[in-house]
Amino acid sequence: MKIAVIGTGYVGLVSGTCFSEFGHDVTCVDKDANKIEALKRGEIPIYEPGLENMVARNTEAGRLSFTTDLGEAMQGAKAAFIAVGTPSRRGDGHADLQYVFAAAEEIADHIRDYTVVITKSTVPVGTGLKITTLLGNKLDDSLFDVASNPEFLREGAAIEDFMRPDRVVAGADTEKARDVLRELYRPLNINETPILFTNRETAEVIKYAANAFLATKISFINEIADLCEKVGGDVQEVAKGIGLDKRIGNKFLHAGPGFGGSCFPKDTRALVATADETGVPMRIVRSVVEVNETRKQAMADKVVAACGGSVSGKRIAVLGLTFKPNTDDMRESPSLDIIPSLQAAGADIQAYDPKGMDEAANLLSGVTFCDDPYDTMKDADALVIVTEWNQFRALDLDRAKSLMRTPVLVDLRNIYGRSEAPVRSGFAYTGVGR
Template sequence: MKIAVIGTGYVGLVSGTCFSEFGHEVICVDKDVKKIENLKKGIVPIFEPGLDTMVVRNAEAGRLDFTTDLAEAMDGAAAVFIAVGTPSRRGDGHADLSYVMAAVDEIAALIKSYTVVVTKSTVPVGTGREIKARLSAKLSTDMFDVASNPEFLREGAAIEDFMRPDRVVCGVENERAQGVLKELYRPLFLNETPVIFTSRETAEVVKYAANAFLATKISFINEMADLCERVGADVQEVAKGIGLDKRIGSKFLHAGPGYGGSCFPKDTRALVRSADDAGVDLKIVRAVVDVNEERKRAMAAKVIGGCGGSVAGKKIAVLGLTFKPNTDDMRESPSLDILPALQKAGAEIHAFDPKGMEEAKHLLPGVHFANDPYETMIGADALVIVTEWNQFRALDLGRVKDLMKSPVMIDLRNIYGRADLASHGFHYTGIGR
């Protein structure tokens, strides 16, 4: 089956490439000429483990191509996926649907035979209905259907999530559209992956509800960490104690500096705004958003406390800048709140991240970027771990201590233990411990 994918950002590129791995003919479309030229050469614009190899393999097999010409991509396509950005709209937190609707208008002018228009982008409930109305103003309704097929991709594990997902959710109106999506996901049916068909509105809510629930777990355990610090408990043991309850589960119960990335922040804000429009006050989700914003701001104070109450004139070594490991994504990373606050307090920041520094250079002016983790530590008054990359988990602590001016570690991800650091002569500050 031939499909077109509009947008070669994270969701569009991963989804299109994985569909081609299923054996479908896929053409990914983007207006960025340079990006398309690079993709045709096998140069992938994002870091996602295994994606570059998969892109090259499927392109060489003739199943995956890239173009700036939507008409070329849609010619003979059974489905067109909209996978453009839906960032938070400035000022009110609503999802900005301008890119989605611009794509819809272009699609409307190019549909020549029955086509399923599928939203892969995360969109508020009711967007599918709006897209249908927009297309209906220009086309006969027997020429198209509109479906919702939300993505559930974790950055750093996106290929595994697409190829072996927990579930696939498809919001459709009729059996005709359902048949197209069934064929697209046929390899997963053979693997007995749960493929759930719902109404469009239900599918749209499922995506937001899933992200809001996971964000809630993060904010919850971060609040428990604050309590643990005050009463002498250990949040990691608390997380284990509740996570072994199968009704709760252990995932997303890792205390830290707050969530970031391309999904949780904007999706929780957009869900609150959509609910407001519907006359529903989502008190829990609203609190999750507030707790997370406060959390990120509070981390600079935690670092300053770990440094004895002041960082003025001190050199601070920072390991990790991206919002999570195994990605180069800096969007709404806690580092973007923490590092500027430390600079404002008088600190000199030297930082290293395995994949995020190119983007960070544009976002964190005044930060000195090192070539490796140990370079950041030379003469440092404190070491701060912001992102839990694997290569930071087994640092040579003897070497670290020798390089630093003062043996102080503030571990915002709890990847080390107090006893281990104490045995090496470090003053250690963790989260919720």
């Protein structure tokens, strides 16, 4: 099937590439000419394991191409995916849909035969209806359907999530549109992947509900971690104890500095805003947002406390800047709050991240970016782990101690939470929830 994907950001590029891996003929469109030219050269603007090779393979096979010309991409396309950004709108937390509606307007100008316009971007409930009205002002109703096909991609594992998903959610109001969606995802039949067909509005709600629920689990375990610190409990054992209950599960029960990234912060705020607008307040989700926003400052306070109550004039080594490992995404990363807070308290910051330093340099001022983990530790008064990259899980702590002025380890991801290694190496160790 011929597919057009509008937007070559994280969702659009991964989705378009994976559809081409399925065997579909995919053209990805973006207004950024420099990005398109770079993609044509095989230069990938994001870090996602396996994506570069998959783009190269499908480009060479002729199934994947890139252009700034939407008209070219739409020729013969049976499906047009809208995969543009929906950032939080300043002031009210709503998703900013200007790019979604602009894409829909342009798509309408190039539809000549029946096409399913599919929102892959995360959009509030009711967006599909607005797009339908917008297209209907330009086109005969027989020429299009509008569907919702939310993505559930974890950064760092996005290809696996697309190729072997838990489920596919397809919101469509006509059988004709459902047939197109079935054909798009037909290669998943071999794995018996469940495809849940709903109406558009239900699919739109499912995306927000899923992210809000996972974010709730994170904020919940972080509050339990605070309780454990006060009463002598161990949050990792608590998480294991409740996670073994199949009704709860063990995912997203890792205490730490709070959630970040492009989805959870934005989507929880948007769900709260939409709920307020409709007169159905989301009190639980609102609390999740509030807990997460205060969490990052609490982690900075934890570092200060571990340093004896003051970091003024002290050198702090920070390992990990991205919001999670296996990505270069800095959006809403806890480091963007923790580091400035420590700087405001008088600390000098040295930092290292395997993939995120280029972007971090645009977002953090006054930070010395280092060549490797041990480079950050030279003459440091404390070592702080913010992101749980695998290479930080087996640090040579004896070497680390020899490089540092003061052997203080603040482990905000509990990488060494059940290990005696820091203590054996002479470190004053501080974890989360213990």
